[in-house]
Amino acid sequence: MLTTIGEVLMLTLWCVVAPTLIVPIGAMVSDRSRIASAVLPFPLSLTVVFAFLLFSHLAVDLRRPDVNPYAFFLLLITLCLICATGAKWGADRIAQSIDGLLRPIVTAIGKATGLFVLAMALIQFTVVVLRYVFGWNSILLQESVTYLHGGTFLLAAGYALLTNDHVRVDIFYGSASPRRRAIIDLFGCYVFLFPFCLLTIAMSAPYVANSWAALEGSTEQSGIQAVFLLKSLIPAFAVLLLAAGFIIATDAARTIRDTKPAPKEATA
Amino acid sequence: MDAGSGFCLCAAAGWLDVIMIAALCGAILLGFPVAFSLAGVAIIFAVIGLASGVFDPAFLQPIPQRINGAVMNSTLIAVPMFILMGVILEKAKIAEELLDEMARLFGSMRGGLGLSVTMVGALLAASTGIVGATVVTMGLLSLPTMLKRGYDPAFACGSIAAAGTLGQIIPPSIVLILLGDVISNAYQKAQLEQGVFAPETISVGDLFAGALFPGLMLVGLYLLYQIAVATFQGTKAPAIPQSELGSRKEVWLAAARTLPAPLLLIFAVLGSILAGAATPTEAASVGAIGALLIAGARQREDGAQSWEGRAIAAAAAATVALILLTSNLDLRLGREAPSGVESLAIWISFGLCALIPLGLGASVMRLSRGGVLSAAADQTIRVTTMVFTILIGAAAFSLVFRGLGGEETVRGALDAAPGGLAGAVIAVMLVMFVLGFFLDFIEITFVVVPLVAPALLKMGVDPVWLGVMMAINLQTSFLTPPFGFALFYLRGVAPEAVRTADIYRGAIPFIALQIAALAALTAFPAIATWLPSALYD
Numbered sequence: 001m002l003t004t005i006g007e008v009l010m011l012t013l014w015c016v017v018a019p020t021l022i023v024p025i026g027a028m029v030s031d032r033s034r035i036a037s038a039v040l041p042f043p044l045s046l047t048v049v050f051a052f053l054l055f056s057h058l059a060v061d062l063r064r065p066d067v068n069p070y071a072f073f074l075l076l077i078t079l080c081l082i083c084a085t086g087a088k089w090g091a092d093r094i095a096q097s098i099d100g101l102l103r104p105i106v107t108a109i110g111k112a113t114g115l116f117v118l119a120m121a122l123i124q125f126t127v128v129v130l131r132y133v134f135g136w137n138s139i140l141l142q143e144s145v146t147y148l149h150g151g152t153f154l155l156a157a158g159y160a161l162l163t164n165d166h167v168r169v170d171i172f173y174g175s176a177s178p179r180r181r182a183i184i185d186l187f188g189c190y191v192f193l194f195p196f197c198l199l200t201i202a203m204s205a206p207y208v209a210n211s212w213a214a215l216e217g218s219t220e221q222s223g224i225q226a227v228f229l230l231k232s233l234i235p236a237f238a239v240l241l242l243a244a245g246f247i248i249a250t251d252a253a254r255t256i257r258d259t260k261p262a263p264k265e266a267t268a
Numbered sequence: 269m270d271a272g273s274g275f276c277l278c279a280a281a282g283w284l285d286v287i288m289i290a291a292l293c294g295a296i297l298l299g300f301p302v303a304f305s306l307a308g309v310a311i312i313f314a315v316i317g318l319a320s321g322v323f324d325p326a327f328l329q330p331i332p333q334r335i336n337g338a339v340m341n342s343t344l345i346a347v348p349m350f351i352l353m354g355v356i357l358e359k360a361k362i363a364e365e366l367l368d369e370m371a372r373l374f375g376s377m378r379g380g381l382g383l384s385v386t387m388v389g390a391l392l393a394a395s396t397g398i399v400g401a402t403v404v405t406m407g408l409l410s411l412p413t414m415l416k417r418g419y420d421p422a423f424a425c426g427s428i429a430a431a432g433t434l435g436q437i438i439p440p441s442i443v444l445i446l447l448g449d450v451i452s453n454a455y456q457k458a459q460l461e462q463g464v465f466a467p468e469t470i471s472v473g474d475l476f477a478g479a480l481f482p483g484l485m486l487v488g489l490y491l492l493y494q495i496a497v498a499t500f501q502g503t504k505a506p507a508i509p510q511s512e513l514g515s516r517k518e519v520w521l522a523a524a525r526t527l528p529a530p531l532l533l534i535f536a537v538l539g540s541i542l543a544g545a546a547t548p549t550e551a552a553s554v555g556a557i558g559a560l561l562i563a564g565a566r567q568r569e570d571g572a573q574s575w576e577g578r579a580i581a582a583a584a585a586a587t588v589a590l591i592l593l594t595s596n597l598d599l600r601l602g603r604e605a606p607s608g609v610e611s612l613a614i615w616i617s618f619g620l621c622a623l624i625p626l627g628l629g630a631s632v633m634r635l636s637r638g639g640v641l642s643a644a645a646d647q648t649i650r651v652t653t654m655v656f657t658i659l660i661g662a663a664a665f666s667l668v669f670r671g672l673g674g675e676e677t678v679r680g681a682l683d684a685a686p687g688g689l690a691g692a693v694i695a696v697m698l699v700m701f702v703l704g705f706f707l708d709f710i711e712i713t714f715v716v717v718p719l720v721a722p723a724l725l726k727m728g729v730d731p732v733w734l735g736v737m738m739a740i741n742l743q744t745s746f747l748t749p750p751f752g753f754a755l756f757y758l759r760g761v762a763p764e765a766v767r768t769a770d771i772y773r774g775a776i777p778f779i780a781l782q783i784a785a786l787a788a789l790t791a792f793p794a795i796a797t798w799l800p801s802a803l804y805d
Binding site for chain 1: 295296297298299300301302303304305307308309310311312328329331332333335336338339340342344345348349352546549550552553554556557560590593594599600601614617621624628641642645646648649650651652653654655656657658661664706707708710711751
């Protein structure tokens with residue numbers, strides 16, 4: 001039986017979110033052939049899911065007899081939905097609507113952390129004044145700075161990916177054509193970014209679940225008793241990165257579709 | 269899987285750690301963000317390792333703990349606040365003003381523009397320390413002026429690129445905070461492995477103190493070189509006629525108006541850390557709030573209300589008064605029977621404390637009307653996130669690398685380096701120098717330093733000295749043609765008329781100075797190690 005909310009979330013991740021990540025690839029071919037964009041998700045999504053079965057003893061084990069019927073049906077329904085809508089409208093349109101849904105969310109959350117940074121400086125300054133002038137220490141205030149710090153970089157990571165602020169080594173990338181850049185981005189998303197995000201979510205699931213189960217609080221009595229919320233930011237970080245990755249993968253797929261490959265240099 | 273491929277996998281499995289490094293180099297050269305390339309390569313090799321049975325998946329378990337560690341680390345909390353301070357100073361055009369005023373002050377001397385670039389580079393360094401930003405700012409502001417005034421393009425470019433890299437070696441730069449954190453972990457680890465169970469610690473403060481004299485030495489060397497060029501090859505760095513700069517009196521008055529506040533702020537932040545009075549985090553928050561006040565005071569626009577200016581001035585004065593009161597009287601609350609003077613002082617300080625939020629509020633209102641505040645906050649979160657995401661990616665990489673036995677491989681290679689300890693240090697420095705062509709300071713700090721530092725420290729290298737050497741070494745690497753980052757950024761903002769060869773040629777004398785500094789540090793390690801031991805032992 002699916003007993004905990006953690007298991008339900010994990011199942012959703014593997015059987016709904018992971019296969020949906022394939023959609024941008026479908027968008028790449030959607031104008032050439034509806035059939036390709038409808039059929040393509042099948043083998044690719046299954047590959048993703050089975051690749052992660054390798055790590056399944058770290059997450060919820062999809063092969064467990066009490067879990068596998070749910071897993072099987074969820075996966076099937078998701079794939080059918082993707083394929084059916086892909087066949088009807090083309091994967092491009094699905095990607096577009098998911099994109100339109102995710103982009104404002106990721107951006108809004110990222111921008112909101114700007115306030116965290118300002119609040120952080122103000123609170124830390126207050127702590128300094130209280131401590132050095134009046135000899136009064138507040139663990140609550142000091143810990144709130146830690147919470148804001150964690151909130152800042154964990155929640156803004158997806159936003160920074162959208163604004164292209166993560167450092168790249170641009171020796172080759174800098175001078176590459178838009179098409180080549182898009183290929184690199186698409187490749188990077190599927191080979192580096194998505195596996196990293198999925199793995200981080202899988203790894204942090206038991207870690208965060210334990211923290212929730214104990215409603216873990218501060219080690220200090222007068223601290224903020226919400227460490228379980230702070231730790232929940234770790235999977236949130238990965239989910240936001242996944243969303244941002246979906247968006248840049250879609251953009252890259254469209255660029256690849258809309259640009260022609262550079263003609264090979266004629267050998268003189 | 270048939271027997272043949274099984275054998276191949278086993279043969280390759282022993283080399284997986286080495287292949288992993290090679291794969292990482294290939295992956296980051298592709299140009300996908302480095303943080304995710306690090307993590308992605310790690311996962312690919314974890315899967316290969318799992319499949320060939322040489323990797324224990326338990327090595328992946330600590331990923332969430334590592335991320336949580338980055339959240340909880342009390343030193344790293346200083347990073348976003350220092351970035352905020354630097355970004356506010358930049359967005360509110362205070363950095364620009366500093367450069368302008370310095371140039372007017374020294375412009376009438378031969379080579380004066382070069383000197384002012386070096387000094388501002390050193391000062392801004394203290395607040396930003398991100399190579400690209402400083403080089404770009406100064407390249408945009410100073411290079412056109414210097415060229416217009418007839419400076420030799422190579423000399424001008426070299427001065428700007430070199431001054432832009434000064435940022436990272438002069439405390440309190442962000443890279444020194446990151447490096448300090450990594451080296452202090454490595455130092456503890458090295459001692460634990462040697463069976464020292466009450467290890468000595470080094471702090472970010474130690475590294476700041478250690479980097480101060482070497483940093484100032486570099487500034488001194490740069491200035492000497494520029495003075496020498498101005499004296500012996502005057503045509504390369506002509507003086508600007510005083511008449512064009514305004515009268516001497518005007519120049520000094522303008523300088524007296526603009527320079528003291530930012531300088532005071534930078535010295536207060538650095539001084540309080542070095543004196544051990546405040547942690548880097550505490551000092552960073554004071555720096556950020558101070559920058560906010562200064563920026564608010566400078567932000568003049570039409571229809572500005574005068575009460576705001578007064579409130580900001582009052583807040584600044586209140587802060588200074590509060591510091592004076594605190595250092596002379598005991599204001600701690602909750603004591604038995606404070607004396608009459610003290611209770612009076614406590615009430616006064618309550619009043620002063622009320623003035624600070626008033627001034628801050630005024631400052632925030634002004635800056636947000638001008639759009640400066642939201643731009644600064646936005647920029648800060650982007651840079652902060654970039655730094656910490658690399659930390660997370662590097663953590664994933666090093667976990668897998670360790671799981672594949674990479675640590676022993678690195679240690680073995682360093683032990684086998686010809687020439688013992690000196691050979692190992694030289695080898696590491698050369699590797700870092702070459703990596704500096706491709707990677708930023710942050711990536712090298714999080715990926716390479718944790719791998720090599722424990723082994724070197726175990727061999728008996730002083731941690732502060734090692735940190736300072738690494739910082740100067742990387743700084744040199746960023747200046748070295750044809751790949752150096754600083755040159756690359758400068759090329760991006762330099763006018764078309766400046767030839768790339770000029771930029772390269774200009775950097776060479778400064779590289780020589782850097783190498784001289786490294787040699788001096790090797791011959792006299794006390795330049796780095798004396799101040800921390802004098803301050804903290």
